[in-house]
Amino acid sequence: MAQSSxxxxxxxxxxxxxxxxxxxxxxxxxxxxxxxxxxxGVLYDNSVAGQDATKVFFGLHRQEVLYRPxxxxxxxxxxxxxxxxxxxxxAGEVSQxxxxxATWLSPGYSSPYYTDNHRQFHKAIRTFFMxxxxxxxxxxxxxxxxxxxxxxxxxxxxNFLAMRLGPGKHLKGRKLMNGVVKAEExxxxxxxxxxxxxxxxxxxxxIDGILNGGVIxxxxxxxxxxxxxxxxxxxxxxxxxxxxxxxxxxxxxxxxVSGIQTTAVRDGDYWIVTGTKKWIxxxxxxxxxxxLCKTDAGFIVLVIERTDEVSTTPVKTSYSATAGTALVIxxxxxxxxxxxxxxxxKGMTVILxxxxxxxxxxxxxxxGSQRMIVEECLNQRMAFGKPLTAQxxxxxxxxxxxxxxEAAQNWVENITHQMNNMSYAEQADKLAGPIALLKQFVSRxxxxxxxxxxxxxxxxxxxxxxxGKFVENYHRTSPYDAILGGVEDVLGxxxxxQAIRKMPPNVRL
Ligand code: HEM
Numbered sequence: 001m002a003q004s005s006x007x008x009x010x011x012x013x014x015x016x017x018x019x020x021x022x023x024x025x026x027x028x029x030x031x032x033x034x035x036x037x038x039x040x041g042v043l044y045d046n047s048v049a050g051q052d053a054t055k056v057f058f059g060l061h062r063q064e065v066l067y068r069p070x071x072x073x074x075x076x077x078x079x080x081x082x083x084x085x086x087x088x089x090x091a092g093e094v095s096q097x098x099x100x101x102a103t104w105l106s107p108g109y110s111s112p113y114y115t116d117n118h119r120q121f122h123k124a125i126r127t128f129f130m131x132x133x134x135x136x137x138x139x140x141x142x143x144x145x146x147x148x149x150x151x152x153x154x155x156x157x158x159n160f161l162a163m164r165l166g167p168g169k170h171l172k173g174r175k176l177m178n179g180v181v182k183a184e185e186x187x188x189x190x191x192x193x194x195x196x197x198x199x200x201x202x203x204x205x206x207i208d209g210i211l212n213g214g215v216i217x218x219x220x221x222x223x224x225x226x227x228x229x230x231x232x233x234x235x236x237x238x239x240x241x242x243x244x245x246x247x248x249x250x251x252x253x254x255x256x257v258s259g260i261q262t263t264a265v266r267d268g269d270y271w272i273v274t275g276t277k278k279w280i281x282x283x284x285x286x287x288x289x290x291x292l293c294k295t296d297a298g299f300i301v302l303v304i305e306r307t308d309e310v311s312t313t314p315v316k317t318s319y320s321a322t323a324g325t326a327l328v329i330x331x332x333x334x335x336x337x338x339x340x341x342x343x344x345x346k347g348m349t350v351i352l353x354x355x356x357x358x359x360x361x362x363x364x365x366x367x368g369s370q371r372m373i374v375e376e377c378l379n380q381r382m383a384f385g386k387p388l389t390a391q392x393x394x395x396x397x398x399x400x401x402x403x404x405x406e407a408a409q410n411w412v413e414n415i416t417h418q419m420n421n422m423s424y425a426e427q428a429d430k431l432a433g434p435i436a437l438l439k440q441f442v443s444r445x446x447x448x449x450x451x452x453x454x455x456x457x458x459x460x461x462x463x464x465x466x467x468g469k470f471v472e473n474y475h476r477t478s479p480y481d482a483i484l485g486g487v488e489d490v491l492g493x494x495x496x497x498q499a500i501r502k503m504p505p506n507v508r509l
Contacts, residue, residue, distance in 0.1 A: 020048055022057045022066065024082035027074045054086075062467055063088055092127035099402050100375035102196075102409050113189055113413055117181055122193050124180045128158060129197055133210070141203035141473070144321030146285050147210055152240035155211065162238045164215045166191050166357060170222055170234065188419045192364045192412065199368025202470035204477035205319035207365055208484075213245030213282025213324070214238075216358045217290040220246075220301055220350050223424070224342040233288060233303060245286040247277040247304075247328055248351060254279075254487070257292070257351065262330065264293035264300055269337050271295075271302060273330040281484070283312050283326030290341070291330070292351050299347030302335050309333040319477045353428055358485045359435050360419070363412050363442040366481040370405040370442075370449050373474050377401060377456045388456065397452040404445035411438055433498025436491040443482035450478040 018030035020043060033040035038060065042048065048056060063086060065071055078084075089095060094105050104111035105122065136151045155161065159174045163186065171183035181190055198207050214237055221233050236242040253259035262275025273293055283289070289304045304310060310333050312326040342350045377398060380388040388394050415438055419427055453471045454461035460468030461475060482488040 019050055019076070020057075021052045021054070021079060023054050023084050023086045024079045025066075025075050025084060026077040026079065028076045029074060032071075032074055058086065060467065062469075091130045092123040095375060097375045097379055099378065099405065100371065102371070111413075113417055117185060118189050118193060121177060121181050121190050122197070124177050125194055125197050126200075128177070129200070134201060137201040137203045137206040137210075140209060140322040141201075141206045141320050144205075146322065146324060147206070149240075152211070156239040156241075159238070160194075161211050161214045161218075161240065163191060164194060164211070164361075165219060165222065168222070170238070188416045189413075191361075192416050195361055195364030196368030196371070199365050200372055202369075202372060202473055203320075203322075204369070204473055204480060205321070205323040208281050208319075208323035208325075208480075211240065211243075211282070213243060213280075213286055215361060216281075216354060217244040217246040217286075217288070219354050219357060220290050220341050221303065223353065224301070224350050229303070229339070229341070237288070242287040243282055243285050244288040244290060244303075245280050245282040245324075245326075246354070247280050247283070247289040247291040249279050250276055251278045258299075258348070260292055260294060260299075262291065262293045264295050264302060264335070266295070266337075267334075271300075271335045271337060271340070273302065273304060273333040273335055275330050277328040277330075279315060279317075280312075280326045280328050282324040283328050284314050284321070284324035286312070286324075286326075289328060292347055295344060298345030299351075300344050301341040301347045301350040303339040303341065304330065304333055304335050305339075307333060319480065353424070355485065356427055356432055356435050359439045359491070360412075360415065362481050362485050363408070363415075363435075363439050366442045366446045366478070367405070367408050367412050369474055369478070369481075370401070370408060370446055373449055373453045373471060374398070374401050374405050376470055377453050380456060394456055397456055401449045401452055404449055408442045408445055411441065433495045433502075436486070436498070437495035439481075439485065440488045440492040440495065443478070443488055446478045446481055450475040 018028060018033070020027050020029055029036070029043050033043050036043060047053075067088065094101050103109040104114045105119075132154050133151060136147060139145070140147055158177050159171070162171055162174055163176055166188060167186050171186055174183055176183060176186055198210065201207060218234065218237055221229060225233070233242075233244070237244050248257060248260070250260050250262065252261050260275075262273065262277065264271040264273045266272075271293070273291070275293065277283070277289070277291065280286075280289070287306050289306075289310070291302050291304050293300055293302060306312075309331045311329045311331070313329075314321055315325045315327050317323075317325050378389070380394075389398070415431065415434060418431060418434075422430060450471075454475045457468040457471045460466065461471045463469070464472050486494070
């Protein structure tokens with residue numbers, strides 16, 4: 001029979017091979033192929049085009065790729081009789097990957113520390129973070145922008161910053177996490193949950209950008225401020241209407257706090273402050289600076305408001321500018337004497353009493369990051385035709401990573417339990433040494449795990465997008481945990497010196 005005159009479309013093999021299947025979902029990649037970051041050719045390969053490409057897809061992409069709107073709309077159907085099997089975690093859900101969660105969150109395990117309320121709180125905060133904060137964290141970590149006021153306002157509604165300051169009077173009358181936990185029941189385990197959950201963003205700079213300045217800059221006002229000072233500064237800062245940071249370190253003095261050179265000279269009802277502070281987290285956008293200065297009569301801490309005599313410039317560090325790390329210059333700043341925290345000459349006490357909480361907070365975040373990285377590494381790609389975990393050398397790295405994170409978890413929880421059972425003064429006396437040693441341990445193991453994870457991920461571990469993006473972020477930024485709040489070696493030494501000081505005189509071998 002003669003062919004009909006109707007002109008038939010002439011197709012190339014490339015055009016025919018334009019559908020692929022990933023986890024039972026059929027995608028038409030014809031219009032996308034030339035835009036595909038991995039190139040068009042791979043999509044037309046015989047093993048991919050018109051085939052089930054699930055295995056190869058998940059070996060090369062994170063699951064989230066399929067949920068991005070621009071790619072989700074490439075889906076044109078599903079395979080008859082088959083169902084999607086690989087699903088992202090629903091908001092608030094816990095991971096089923098072994099060791100991806102602490103034992104207290106893993107089905108069938110128990111813990112002496114956590115109550116039902118901690119579990120409810122965990123679910124609520126994880127849901128809130130995933131729904132409200134996670135998209136912002138990805139945006140800010142890339143762009144270096146300050147976290148938006150819209151999200152900060154939402155954080156204010158759940159009393160995020162107030163909770164990050166730990167249990168205490170400042171929580172009274174506040175509705176915490178939409179009422180999931182009562183102010184008087186909030187304890188350090190609730191706070192630990194917030195800190196470890198923050199780490200799941202996999203965006204280290206954002207974790208500091210999300211009001212960390214307040215976590216370390218506000219306690220001196222809460223613990224040493226007069227009622228007038230508290231009424232003036234605290235409410236707006238807790239709601240995120242004003243920002244504060246802690247200004248101690250200088251180009252001249254880091255962990256050696258007593259070496260600072262910023263001076264405050266009395267002039268009637270004012271202090272005239274001159275000096276430079278460096279590496280001030282959130283400094284770029286802070287309205288207030290809780291600042292350690294030197295006077296003739298010893299150290300003092302002042303709350304310095306941003307005025308024309310106070311300037312900030314960003315410090316370009318190895319993480320993104322979303323943390324707002326700044327150089328802060330006080331050029332004869334006039335600070336009302338009414339802004340002095342505690343007694344003149346007792347500034348070091350104000351600052352030192354703050355360090356335990358800050359260091360403990362860092363251990364929680366560092367611990368959460370380690371765990372997230374263990375999950376990334378256990379859930380790994382194919383290499384040499386087998387899952388990477390078929391290689392003994394990879395399993396040995398995983399064994400080390402798991403042991404480190406579990407050891408860190410147990411030590412952090414033990415210290416948190418002690419904090420729950422000690423007054424602030426007892427914590428300062430009994431826990432300064434142990435917390436210093438804990439921080440040294442957690443940040444050191446963190447960096448060992450970052451190194452191992454980078455080896456497991458290979459080239460992807462040094463690529464800021466795609467499969468290895470969390471490992472890359474972690475490898476680049478885990479040293480922050482070893483530096484901020486006191487460098488690792490100094491803390492190790494502090495822990496041992498504290499132990500030696502407490503050695504009873506009447507014991508001998
Ligand atoms: C619906 C289907 C697909 C979509 C939406 C998609 C999307 C993407 C995206 C967004 C990237 C950039 C890296 C990332 O963000 O992860 C990428 C990279 C890549 N894709 Fe695809 N892809 C698809 C299917 C495939 C398939 C079936 C293959 C099979 C070989 C493939 C091979 C690659 C390769 C080799 C890269 C580069 C990976 C790298 O740089 O490490 N893609 N793809």
